[in-house]
Each structure stands twice: as C-alpha cells, then as structure tokens.
Amino acid sequence: MKQTHEQKFSENFKQIPKSFIREILNVAGRENMISFAGGLPNPEFFPVEALSKSASEVFAQYGAEVLQYAGSQGYLPLRKWIANRYSQKFGVEINPANIVITSGSQQTIDVVAKMFVNKGDGVIIEKPSYLGGIQALSAYSPSFLPVNLEPDGPDLLQIEAHCLNHVPKLMYSIPNFQNPSGVCYSQQKREALADLLKTYQLILLEDDPYSEIRFEGADEKPIFSLVPEQVFWSGSFSKMVAPGLRMGWVVMPDNLCAHFVRAKQASDLHSNNLSQYILYHFLSNNSIDEHLQLVREAYKKQRDCMVRALKMYLPQAKYVLPQGGMFIWLQMPVNINTDKLVEQTMKSGVAFVPGKSFFTTNTGENFVRMNFSNACQSEIEKGIKIIADVLTR
Numbered sequence: 001m002k003q004t005h006e007q008k009f010s011e012n013f014k015q016i017p018k019s020f021i022r023e024i025l026n027v028a029g030r031e032n033m034i035s036f037a038g039g040l041p042n043p044e045f046f047p048v049e050a051l052s053k054s055a056s057e058v059f060a061q062y063g064a065e066v067l068q069y070a071g072s073q074g075y076l077p078l079r080k081w082i083a084n085r086y087s088q089k090f091g092v093e094i095n096p097a098n099i100v101i102t103s104g105s106q107q108t109i110d111v112v113a114k115m116f117v118n119k120g121d122g123v124i125i126e127k128p129s130y131l132g133g134i135q136a137l138s139a140y141s142p143s144f145l146p147v148n149l150e151p152d153g154p155d156l157l158q159i160e161a162h163c164l165n166h167v168p169k170l171m172y173s174i175p176n177f178q179n180p181s182g183v184c185y186s187q188q189k190r191e192a193l194a195d196l197l198k199t200y201q202l203i204l205l206e207d208d209p210y211s212e213i214r215f216e217g218a219d220e221k222p223i224f225s226l227v228p229e230q231v232f233w234s235g236s237f238s239k240m241v242a243p244g245l246r247m248g249w250v251v252m253p254d255n256l257c258a259h260f261v262r263a264k265q266a267s268d269l270h271s272n273n274l275s276q277y278i279l280y281h282f283l284s285n286n287s288i289d290e291h292l293q294l295v296r297e298a299y300k301k302q303r304d305c306m307v308r309a310l311k312m313y314l315p316q317a318k319y320v321l322p323q324g325g326m327f328i329w330l331q332m333p334v335n336i337n338t339d340k341l342v343e344q345t346m347k348s349g350v351a352f353v354p355g356k357s358f359f360t361t362n363t364g365e366n367f368v369r370m371n372f373s374n375a376c377q378s379e380i381e382k383g384i385k386i387i388a389d390v391l392t393r
C-alpha cells in the first residue's frame with residue numbers, strides 16, 4: 001500500500017509536540033493585537049546601529065575569512081570573552097577550552113539530549129517547563145519524570161524519589177527566572193540539588209538564558225560552580241543582545257567537550273561564523289553592562305506595570321513575583337480553562353499562552369504565561385483589563 005509522506009515520519013519525530021506558541025504567534029503578530037504570548041525580548045533594545053557598525057568593520061578587517069567554514073568549537077576570542085565575563089560576574093573560573101559556541105540554548109538542549117537520551121530513558125524535568133525544551137527533548141523519546149516547582153525551586157524529595165525509582169540519565173532545569181514560572185532557585189536549593197546530583201551521579205543541563213536579566217536581588221551561584229564535573233551550563237546572547245544572531249554557548253566538564261563537539265558537528269558543522277565575529281566585535285567595542293542596565297530597567301518597569309494591572313483587574317490570579325526574566329506565570333481559579341479563555345481574548349485583541357503547553361503531564365489548564373518584556377505599559381494595562389472583561393462576560 002502506498003504510504004503518505006506523513007505516514008513515513010520517524011517515531012522520534014512524531015513525539016515532538018506542536019508549538020502552540022508558534023501558532024499563537026502567527027495570530028498575535030497581527031496588527032492591533034496586544035500580545036503577551038511570545039517569549040520575545042523587546043526589539044527597542046536591539047543594538048541595531050552598533051551591530052551594523054560591527055558588521056561593516058568585521059567585513060573590512062577580515063573579508064572572505066568570516067564567510068568560510070570554521071572550527072566546530074567556536075571563535076576563540078568569543079569563548080575567552082565569555083570565560084572572562086563569568087569570572088567577573090560570578091567569580092567562576094572557566095577555561096575557554098571547556099566552552100562551545102552554539103546556535104542558541106535551543107541547540108544545546110538538542111545536542112545534550114542527542115548525546116545521552118535513548119528511547120525511554122528517564123529525564124527529570126520541572127513542572128512546568130520551557131516548551132522549546134520539552135520539544136527538543138521529546139525528539140529522543142525520553143520518559144519524562146516531572147518535579148513540582150515551589151517558589152524557591154524544585155521539590156527535592158520528588159527528585160530523590162525519581163533517582164531511586166528510575167535511575168534517570170539527565171535533569172533539565174532552568175534555575176534563574178524559569179520559563180514559564182519566573183521562579184529563581186534559592187541558594188539552599190541549589191546546594192541541596194548539587195548534593196543530589198553527586199549522590200546519584202546525575203547529569204544536569206542547567207539552562208540559563210536569563211541570569212543577566214536580573215533586575216532585583218542578588219545573583220545566585222550557578223549550580224555548575226557547585227558540581228562542575230556533572231553540569232552542562234548553557235548560556236545565550238538571545239536576551240543579552242538579540243535572538244536573531246542565534247548565538248549561545250555551553251560550558252561543560254573537560255571530558256565531555258570533544259563528545260559534545262562531535263554531536264554538534266553532526267547537526268551543523270559549526271555555528272554561524274559571521275555572527276560570532278560580529279558579536280565579538282560588538283562586545284569588545286561597547287559596554288554590555290550599560291546595554292544590560294537599560295534592558296533591566298525597562299523590563300522592571302514593565303513587570304511593575306503588569307503587577308499593578310493584575311492587582312487592579314485580575315486579583316483572583318496568583319503568582320510568584322519574578323525578580324528578572326520576561327514572564328509572570330498566573331494561576332487562575334481551577335474552574336477557568338485558559339485554552340478557551342485565549343480563544344475569546346484573541347477575538348478581543350489580546351493573546352497569551354495557556355498553561356497546558358508547559359506541562360508534560362497534560363495538566364495546567366488554569367495557568368497562563370504572560371510575557372511582559374515585549375508590550376509597552378499602556379498595552380499591558382489595556383490588555384489585562386480586556387482579559388478581565390472577557391472573564392467577567
């Protein structure tokens with residue numbers, strides 16, 4: 001019998017859930033739509049002029065060289081810049097030889113999963129978690145082992161129970177301003193988690209694209225610094241500079257670097273060489289701290305505005321106040337189905353992401369992820385009032 005193309009899809013591919021966010025974004029991008037849906041940084045802060053100057057200077061200085069194939073581990077000066085930043089900001093000393101440049105954190109998740117996850121292997125995951133992470137991991141057909149997130153981090157007893165019952169291969173976590181919940185792990189939980197990692201020889205993928213977008217409170221220690229021999233620590237320039245560059249990096253233990261590079265090579269040979277040169281030129285000739293200060297101040301104002309509007313119009317919504325990042329995660333009363341709610345609010349010109357997409361357990365109907373980085377204050381207030389009006393109706 002003749003098979004359709006779809007019938008020929010691999011079992012692994014069929015496991016990848018659809019991105020409801022991408023679908024909503026198609027609608028949310030329409031004119032006059034107020035969107036709290038995307039995980040988009042605010043384009044007002046993309047350093048367009050400085051990057052464009054860096055691009056011309058890079059071409060003038062290096063010419064064809066930057067358009068050539070390049071080494072898989074990434075541009076050494078950029079890796080040195082990252083090591084230096086970690087040393088200054090977190091007091092963590094890293095050898096640039098242990099850093100690989102990636103095409104964003106998203107690729108890091110895929111490559112780490114490719115290295116470790118066989119069909120059915122246990123992967124501990126926060127509940128809720130980043131949809132793109134769930135998608136990337138799902139492609140390797142793991143058995144997800146969810147752990148509840150508390151306001152100060154994951155439920156450690158659940159992690160231990162999973163370790164005892166399932167011998168998981170990997171834990172995927174986002175300790176700073178988690179997407180979607182905004183939760184930041186406390187120092188205590190980080191240390192306790194590091195102990196668990198050591199006891200059960202568990203590998204952690206510490207996905208950390210938001211630590212530079214902290215607008216309140218003090219930095220917490222990366223879990224990598226507590227147990228460096230068992231952690232892949234993934235960073236990204238998407239929120240620091242601009243996501244269209246598709247530039248990220250990952251720090252890892254000595255003995256895993258060559259393996260990671262081999263797994264990444266199979267995907268893309270190397271990350272965009274031109275982007276790496278432009279980014280390095282930009283970082284060397286501009287103050288990233290001044291740039292980030294602007295971003296943090298603006299996001300804090302936008303978060304505060306959203307919190308004010310929530311208090312005024314949606315007092316029934318509960319949330320943990322995020323000290324950084326781009327999201328507020330709302331828990332609505334249990335009788336509210338946010339899939340249905342978003343259908344209605346979109347008719348009134350407001351989009352958000354209903355909670356279900358962020359769970360591997362087919363739950364979360366009464367949750368909502370609200371992005372505050374990409375809407376101006378008047379839109380934030382208007383949009384939340386519209387959501388409240390639709391709920392009342």
Ligand SMILES: Cc1ncc(COP(=O)(O)O)c(C=O)c1O
Nearest residue numbers: 039104105106130179236238248
């Ligand atoms: C937790 C998390 N990980 C990874 C990514 C993907 O980031 P990148 O642009 O670096 O691929 C995102 C993007 O929103 C994210 O929120």
